[in-house]
Amino acid sequence: MFTDLQVAHAWIGLQAGPRNHQVRQAQAIHKENGWRRLEGGLDAAFEDITISRWEDLRDSSSHQATTPEDRYFVGIALKTTRAKLTRDRQVVFDGTMPAGTLYVSAPSKSLSAQFQAPCAFLHFHISADHLQSVAGDGLRDLLGDLVLLRDPLAAELAKALTDHDDAADRQFARCIGQTLAMHLARLEPPRARVNALPKWRLRRVEQHIADHFDRSISLSELASVAGLSRMHFAAQFRAATGYRPREFLLNYRIEHAKTLLATTGRPLAEIALAVGFSTQAHFSTVFKRITAQSPARWRLTSKREPFEIEAQPRRRPAADRDWAASAAA
Structure with a gap:
């Protein structure tokens, strides 16, 4: 199957066609006499998709x-x-924008921007009718105030246009704009942020795991302890700890297995049962996946090095996102 980038390159290649190198540049990429302000205004650029460039050193x-x-x-x-x-005193985005960052502002929306470094942008002014024709229902809900970091296709489209420089003509630029519009139409709505499980509920769940980790514990059981539905519990637990409930339980069992391996001479099969695994094979598989060592090798290593007991898995730090998105109502 073709990737978005492959489709974009093919579409651009087909549509570019012969170009007048000098005459049409002004029509392809308009000049701005201020941020998002075209010379002559948008009324002078009546196309469905108008492209301009802004640079501030x-x-x-x-x-x-x-x-x-x-x-x-x-x-x-x-x-x-x-x-x-910012919009209406609400911060839409605050941070580093890598090259290729894509951001969108909906019709009739006022937006303020503060740049703390030199910047350069391609600006696309796309008619609502055109975008609606390719995006369909739900367009306004998705493209309110949206910021996507490291958008590979957007970066490639911008590069394709800027690489042509003086050779970019109106037809080629329109092709780039149409491809971008189709890309926006295919974006999935950003997921709503999930609140972390409150500390008092988390303590109850952790204590329940500490008391019963040596037997089978289901997601429904933990959700019941937390007083939430399975779906809400799983999402909030992961937001609070960085682990899925199942992952947390397995890590908890492995930490206790480490204690038994380092401080006793009990057989591996016996330790596996003691920490809640039904078979030694399953125990060994999970142990190696988490520690990168087999239980037997880890035991040998622990006898040569001081062992520090850890009662439960550490909080996993929130994962870095390749993109950040916020949609303001």
């Missing part, structure tokens, strides 16, 4: 603009910068 700058009522605004970072975007 200052170390810091502040800007404000309102998206026209019949357009969506899309920006693609051409170089890494640091930015803070």
Whole structure:
């Protein structure tokens, strides 16, 4: 199957066609006399998709603009910068924007931007009708205020256009814009943020695991202890600990197995049963997956090195996201 990037390259290659190198550049990429302000205004650029370029070499700058009522605004970072975007005093984004970052502002929305480093962007002004025709229902819910970090396709589209430089003509630029519009139409809505399991509920679950880790414990049982449905418990538990409930239980068992391996001479099969595994084979498989060593080798190593008992798995730090997204109502 073709990837989005392969499809984009094929589409761009087919649509580019012959180009007039000098005459059409002004029509392909419009100049901005201010952030998101085209020379002559958008009224002078009547296309469904208008592209402009903004560059500011200052170390810091502040800007404000309102998206026209019949357009969506899309920006693609051409170089890494640091930015803070706000709307109605609500922070939409605050942090580093790598090259290829894509951000969207819906029609009739005012957006303020503060850049704390030199910046360069391609700006796409896409008519709401055009985007609606390719995206269908749910467009407004998805593309409110949206920031996607490290969007590979957006980066490739921007590069394809800027690489042509003076050779980019109106037809080629429109092809890039259409591909971007189709990309936006295929985006999945960002998942709602999940609240972490409250500490008092988490303590109850951890204590239940500590008391019963040597037997089978189901997700339903832990959810009942927490006083939540299975779905809500699993999501909130992972937000609080970084582990799925099953992962946490297995790690807890392995930590206790380490204690028995280091401080007793009990056989592996006996230790496996003592910490809640039904077979030695399953115990050995999980132990090696978590520690990268077999139980027997770990036992030999622990006798040569001081062993520090850890009663439960450490909190797993929140995973870094390759993208960050926020949709304001």
